[in-house]
Amino acid sequence: MRAPIWAAGAIAALLAVPPIVASPPKPAPRVASFADHQAQCVGKEGWSDPAPPIRIFGNVYDVGTCNIVVLLIAGDRGAVVIDGATAEAVPSIVANIERLGFRPSDVKLLLSTHEHGDHAGGLRDLRRRTGATMAATPAARAALESGVPARDDPQRTGSVPEFRGVPVDRTVRDGEVVALGSLRLTAHATPGHAPGSTSWSWRSCANGICHRIVYADSVSAISSEGYRFARHPAYVAAFRASLARIAALPCDLIVTPHPAASSLYERLAGSMPLSSASACAAYADSGRTKLDQRLAAETRPGASGQD
Numbered sequence: 001m002r003a004p005i006w007a008a009g010a011i012a013a014l015l016a017v018p019p020i021v022a023s024p025p026k027p028a029p030r031v032a033s034f035a036d037h038q039a040q041c042v043g044k045e046g047w048s049d050p051a052p053p054i055r056i057f058g059n060v061y062d063v064g065t066c067n068i069v070v071l072l073i074a075g076d077r078g079a080v081v082i083d084g085a086t087a088e089a090v091p092s093i094v095a096n097i098e099r100l101g102f103r104p105s106d107v108k109l110l111l112s113t114h115e116h117g118d119h120a121g122g123l124r125d126l127r128r129r130t131g132a133t134m135a136a137t138p139a140a141r142a143a144l145e146s147g148v149p150a151r152d153d154p155q156r157t158g159s160v161p162e163f164r165g166v167p168v169d170r171t172v173r174d175g176e177v178v179a180l181g182s183l184r185l186t187a188h189a190t191p192g193h194a195p196g197s198t199s200w201s202w203r204s205c206a207n208g209i210c211h212r213i214v215y216a217d218s219v220s221a222i223s224s225e226g227y228r229f230a231r232h233p234a235y236v237a238a239f240r241a242s243l244a245r246i247a248a249l250p251c252d253l254i255v256t257p258h259p260a261a262s263s264l265y266e267r268l269a270g271s272m273p274l275s276s277a278s279a280c281a282a283y284a285d286s287g288r289t290k291l292d293q294r295l296a297a298e299t300r301p302g303a304s305g306q307d
Contacts, residue, residue, distance in 0.1 A: 030053075030099045030100065030101070031052075031053055031054060031055045031061070031100070032052035032053060032054055033054075034054055034265075034268045034269055036052060037051055037052055037054050038265070038269075040052060040066070041066035041067075044066045044067070045066075045067060046065075046066070046067065047065060047067060047068050047085060047086050047089070047118045048065055048068075048085065048086045048088040048089040048092075049065050049066040049067065050065060050066075050089070050092035050095075051064065051065050051066045051092070051096075052096065052099070053072075053096040053097075053099055053100055054268065056071075056253075056255060056264075056268070057204060057206065057211055057213070057253060057274070058204040058205060058206030058211075059073055059074040059075065059204055059206070060072075060073050060074075060204055060213060060255075061073075061074070061096075061100060062255075062259075063081070063093050063096035063097055063100070064083070064085050064089070064093065064096075065085050065086075065089050065092065065093075067258065067259070067260075068083070068085040068086070068089070068118060068119065068257065068258070069083065069215075069255060069256065069257050069258070069259055069264070070082070070083045070084060070085050070089075070093055070122075071083065071215055071255065072096075072097065072100065072102075072107075073183060073185070073202070073204070074100075074102070075180055075181045075182050075183035076181040076182045077108065077180055077181025077182070077183075078106050078107065078108035078109075078180060078181065079097075079102060079106050079107045079108065079109075080107075080108070080109045080110075080111060080178075080180055080183055080185065081097075081107050081109070081110055081111070081126065081130075081132070082110075082111045082112065082113065082200060082215055083111075083112055083113055083119045083120070083123075083257060084110070084112070084119070084120060084121065084122030084123035084124075084125075084126045084166075085118065085119065085121065085122045086117060086118060086121040086122055086163075087121045087122050087124070087125055087163060087164065088121075088122075089121075089122050090122040090125040090126055090129070093122060093126065094126075094129055104129050104130045104131075105130060105131055106130075107126070107130040107132045108132055108133065108180055109132055109133050109135060109178065109180050110123060110126060110127055110130070110132045110133065110134045110135065110166075111135055111136070111172075111178070111185070111187075111198075111200060112136055112140065112144065112198065113197065113198055113199070113200075113215065113217040113218070113257050114140065114193060114194035114196055114197040114198065114217050114218065114257075115140045115143035115144045115149065115150070115153075115194055115195075115196045116149070116155065116160040116194060117147070117160055117161040117162065117163035118160065118161075119257050120144055120163060120166070121147075121161070121163035121164070123144070123166040124163075124164045124165065124166040124167075125164075127166055127167070133169045133170055134166055134167060134168050134169050134170070135168070135169065135170040135171070135172050135178060136168045136170075136171065136172065136196070136198070137171065137172055137173070137174065137187060137189055137196055137198050138171050138173075139189065139191065139195055139196040140194075140195075140196025140197075140198060141168045141171060141196070143194075143195075143196060144165060144166055144168055144196070145165045145166065145167060145168055146165045147162050147163040147164055147165035148162050148165075149162075149194070150194075150195045150196070152195050152232070152235060153194055153195055154194075154221075154222070154223035154224065154227050154229065154232075154235075155194070155222065155223055155224050155227075156224060157224040157225075157226075157227075158224050158225065172187045173187070174187060174188065174189035175187065175188070183202065184202060184203075185200050185201070185202045186200065186201045186202065187199075187200060188200070188201065188245060188246075188249065189242075190216070190217050190219075190242035190245060190246055191235075191238050191239065191242055192219060192221070192235075192238065192239030192242045192243070192287075192291075193217060193218040193219055193220055193221075193222075194217075194218075197217040197218070197242065198217060199214060199215060199216045199217045199246060199249070200214070200215045201213065201214045201215075201249055201250070201251065211252055211253040211275055212250045212251050212252050212253065213251070213253045213254075213255065214246075214249050214251040214253070214254050214255070214279075214280055215254075215255045215256070215257075216246050216249075216251075216254055216255070216256055216262070216280060216283055217256075217257065218256065218257055218258060218261065219242070219243060219246070219261075219283065219284065219286070219287030219290075219291075220261070220287065220290060221239070221287070221290055221291040221294040221295075228298050229291070229294060229295055229298065230295055230298045230299070236291070236295070239291060240288070240291070243284045243287050243288050243291070244284070246280050246283065246284040246287075247280055247281040247283075247284035247285070248280075248281075249280045251279050251280035252275045252276060252277050252279055253274065253275040253279060254279040254280055254283055256283070261283070261286075262279075262283055
């Protein structure tokens with residue numbers, strides 16, 4: 001018995017519809033083992049020495065250099081990158097982003113910790129190569145855009161190199177939550193190491209484990225030769241308030257722009273716990289101790305210092 005003409009037409013129409021082909025799965029991130037990372041960085045002390053990307057936890061990666069952290073936080077609507085190391089480091093940072101399976105254009109938002117060339121020098125070129133929005137606090141904006149440290153920066157003269165400034169597309173208030181899809185990062189103004197120092201906090205989960213992560217800015221009381229913190233009591237008071245604020249942040253996994261400052265590499269190697277309920281408090285305590293030591297040193301006979 002012949003099939004009805006309408007049935008034959010329906011069958012033909014179905015056959016003409018192309019089959020639904022699933023999108024190929026995104027390649028797994030090519031993350032180096034920590035041992036490989038360390039092997040490639042043996043004897044390298046510079047800010048721009050290339051290093052392979054490593055996973056810190058879950059969706060959080062370090063795509064920076066051997067001695068400068070550049071964080072990439074992956075989300076469902078793209079990635080956030082915090083800091084840019086040096087201008088010379090940008091090619092290796094972009095290569096690391098691609099090695100993780102992302103296109104440079106997947107980076108939608110650029111943030112920073114502070115406005116010194118070893119952490120902000122690469123932001124201009126990263127913004128150009130990714131097309132990302134550069135966001136910063138008002139206190140950091142002028143120095144980021146000019147590449148010149150602010151007048152009240154303890155390291156203004158000679159301690160940190162100037163860099164090519166990056167246009168700031170958006171200002172972020174202290175305490176503001178910056179959103180990108182499912183990602184939520186909170187800005188915390190923590191001036192001290194630099195006037196525009198900013199720390200960032202968020203929550204990341206993987207395999208049923210969640211961490212309250214803080215990318216805490218540097219808290220070292222270092223300066224240009226001749227600068228004396230004791231001559232700037234208001235600045236010291238703000239510095240102390242920042243240390244108290246970092247100590248009080250909900251935090252169990254800390255990352256810092258200079259990995260040694262928070263023993264990041266020791267923790268990734270497993271010789272120390274990756275997380276601790278007192279992570280931010282311990283980091284702030286170390287900064288407070290060093291600030292006190294610096295102030296005490298300035299009172300010793302023979303201490304020089306003109307501003």
